[in-house]
Amino acid sequence: MKIFSKAQIYAGDTLTSERQKISSIELMERAGVQIFNWMHLRMQGAQVPIHIFCGIGNNGGDGLVIARHLIIHGYNVKTYIVDYNNKRSADFLAHYERLKGVTKAWPEPIHDPSDFPEIAPEDIIVDAIFGIGLNRPISKWVKDLFMHFRKSQAFTLAVDVPSGLFTDKAIENENDAVWAGFTLSFASPKLIFFLPETAKYTAQWEILDIGLDPEFLLTTETDAELIGKAEVLPNYIPRERFSHKGDFGHALIIGGSYGKIGAVTLTARATLSVGAGLVTTYIPKCGYTAMQASFPEAMVITDSHEEKITKINYNIKPTVIAFGIGAGTEGETLEALEHFLKENKTPLVIDADGLNMLSTKKSLLKYLPENTILTPHPKELERLIGAWKDDFEKLDKVKAFTKKYKVILIIKGAYSITVFNDKLFVNSTGNPGLATAGSGDVLTGIITGLLAQGYHPSVAAIFGTYLHGKSADLGALNLGFQSLIASHVIEYLGDAFLDLFLEPEPPAVEKSPEHEEKQKEA
Known part of the structure; x- marks a missing residue:
């Protein structure tokens, strides 16, 4: 399995938008829906409080998509905007408006530790604060928020990568990143999942197919590859x-x-x-x-x-x-x-x-x-x-x-x-x-x-x-x-x-919620 770099993932996003004639907003929708599907199939409507923490870039936009679909399906969702600066990506703003259309409870802004919500150990945290694009130091109060997650002992699900991690360098302090129980990574595992200093930040990970251009995935040469039976x-x-x-x-x-x-x-x-x-x-x-x-x-x-x-x-x-x-x-x-x-x-x-x-x-x-x-x-x-x-x-x-x-x-x-x-x-x-x-x-x-x-x-x-x-x-x-x-x-x-020659046991078929609805109608 290829391990794509940050630059290659960005290039794949752009190429996919061009070849499939979809906007980056819709590609973000696709990514967020995949995570929603993953959660929905496992939670089956359970009313556990879900705290979704969104940054103000594209990773945060993914979080807004997840929140919107969870709300539409009746889940107990609280959404927060981690307001670490005044800049917002265009795709984030587009999905912010879409979220406003399905809920009266708008996302709550977080500016400092006084805004941190209470999180019980039995709750679920969705970390959509920073993605693979993080390239600068983060504010102390945001690091305090990461510690707030850990102290809550709640299950933490990270979107793409645990927030605070860089894809090309280590962090100085282990409290500077989210410690995720599970990470759902788009298109490819990240090299940081396998290095001693960074692997510890996610207990488990899984790859989600967000429909990147097949030719790009097939022909792009990578500097790293994950070796399994197929390889x-x-x-x-x-x-x-x-x-x-x-x-x-x-x-x-x-x-x-x-x-x-x-x-x-x-x-x-x-x-x-x-x-x-x-x-x-x-x-x-x-x-x-x-x-x-x-x-x-x-x-x-x-x-x-x-x-x-x-x-x-x-x-x-x-x-x-x-x-x-x-x-x-x-x-x-x-x-x-x-x-x-x-x-x-x-x-x-x-x-x-x-x-x-x-x-x-x-x-x-x-x-x-x-x-x-x-x-x-x-x-x-x-x-x-x-x-x-x-x-x-x-x-x-x-x-x-x-x-x-x-x-x-x-x-x-x-x-x-x-x-x-x-x-x-x-x-x-x-x-x-x-x-x-x-x-x-x-x-x-x-x-x-x-x-x-x-x-x-x-x-x-x-x-x-x-x-x-x-x-x-x-x-x-x-x-x-x-x-x-x-x-x-x-x-x-x-x-x-x-x-090497044994056929793997067929996995349980995980059908999308849309598929299940069509089956019921049939």
């Missing part, structure tokens, strides 16, 4: 009946140190479980017996040193190499990495201590083969690119880093983001159960296994991240978040593959 399934490579293990690559996993052989075992198991034909591990001598006993499917080469990697010598021809898992950062291991990188031309995945060693000696980054995949957790990422002031600067720094070194980087998190060729691929799968030891080792193995089978590095990173999260989602259904461990993620990989 990864076309990349799946099926197996031929007469294929054999040699067709699916030979992965070499280099890593491990005394006390950390388990990390390599997890990576090797995940590599084979995702479909690689052969897996060889290159580990210190101390891990030989443990690896052979715990994972008999893997072949083992050992370093001459008992407890760490000191030289990387092997007589096989791997299709792909994963390096760094549990390797430690000893000086001899760093030297081994340096000699290896200067000679290696095989596709690479680097994780864990491999990343930490690259951070220690960044001159080695220039030796990485093009499209090497890096999988840092937040601290490893900071060591690689330096500190950032907010998530937007982090994304800019990662883009610059990947462009400079021609690599692919996965920013691991609740919504892991693969960065490739200046584009962001936001993963939709995964859950808090992945916050457990070894889950990153499993991700490295999944990606390595896909690379071994011939997937393009960008596809291996995106598809692998999806499968990793989906396996955890399926595992959590049976085990819960707390009991999920890294080995379970490997065990559910088969189910994650099978899920």
